[in-house]
Amino acid sequence: MSDCFFGGQGTCSGKLTGEHYISKTVLQAIGGGTVQIGGVPWVPEGTLKSVGIGSLVSNILCEGHNSSLSKLDNEAGTLFRALDAADKKPESLAPVTTVDGPLVERWFLKVMCGLAAAVGFNDGTVPDWWKQALTGGALVRGLGSLRARAKQVCTSASC
Ligand SMILES: [Zn+2]
Numbered sequence: 001m002s003d004c005f006f007g008g009q010g011t012c013s014g015k016l017t018g019e020h021y022i023s024k025t026v027l028q029a030i031g032g033g034t035v036q037i038g039g040v041p042w043v044p045e046g047t048l049k050s051v052g053i054g055s056l057v058s059n060i061l062c063e064g065h066n067s068s069l070s071k072l073d074n075e076a077g078t079l080f081r082a083l084d085a086a087d088k089k090p091e092s093l094a095p096v097t098t099v100d101g102p103l104v105e106r107w108f109l110k111v112m113c114g115l116a117a118a119v120g121f122n123d124g125t126v127p128d129w130w131k132q133a134l135t136g137g138a139l140v141r142g143l144g145s146l147r148a149r150a151k152q153v154c155t156s157a158s159c
Pocket of ligand 1 (some may be wrong): 007011065
């Protein structure tokens with residue numbers, strides 16, 4: 001199965017799945033059913049286009065790899081729901097929202113992989129070191145500067 005962007009990292013299994021290259025749980029948190037998107041080939045440079053989140057899907061991961069990376073989507077969903085609530089309904093937040101920083105940074109890398117595989121970001125290439133970093137390998141070559149040390153996002157003044 002050569003079209004799974006995570007090919008070469010363990011064994012692909014199952015069919016290719018319609019994967020949201022920006023996680024559905026995050027898209028729902030920040031936009032509901034529709035989001036504004038830009039910087040992709042089908043949107044003129046410097047503009048944004050309103051699209052339904054169901055259209056931001058491509059067959060880029062096998063079922064097995066999609067399942068193995070789902071914890072990244074879940075962690076990013078927790079973070080983005082908390083950020084959205086802090087903006088729109090701060091009274092609804094618990095005093096502390098706990099997220100795993102390394103999982104979130106790997107989620108950002110998973111989005112980069114998805115954008116490469118689905119829309120041609122990075123010339124359509126998913127480098128092996130990106131794949132290795134997704135599985136817990138060291139984040140190097142520039143992403144190291146994004147490394148999160150904190151494991152909590154404080155959402156109240158008392159933290
Ligand atoms: Zn696969």
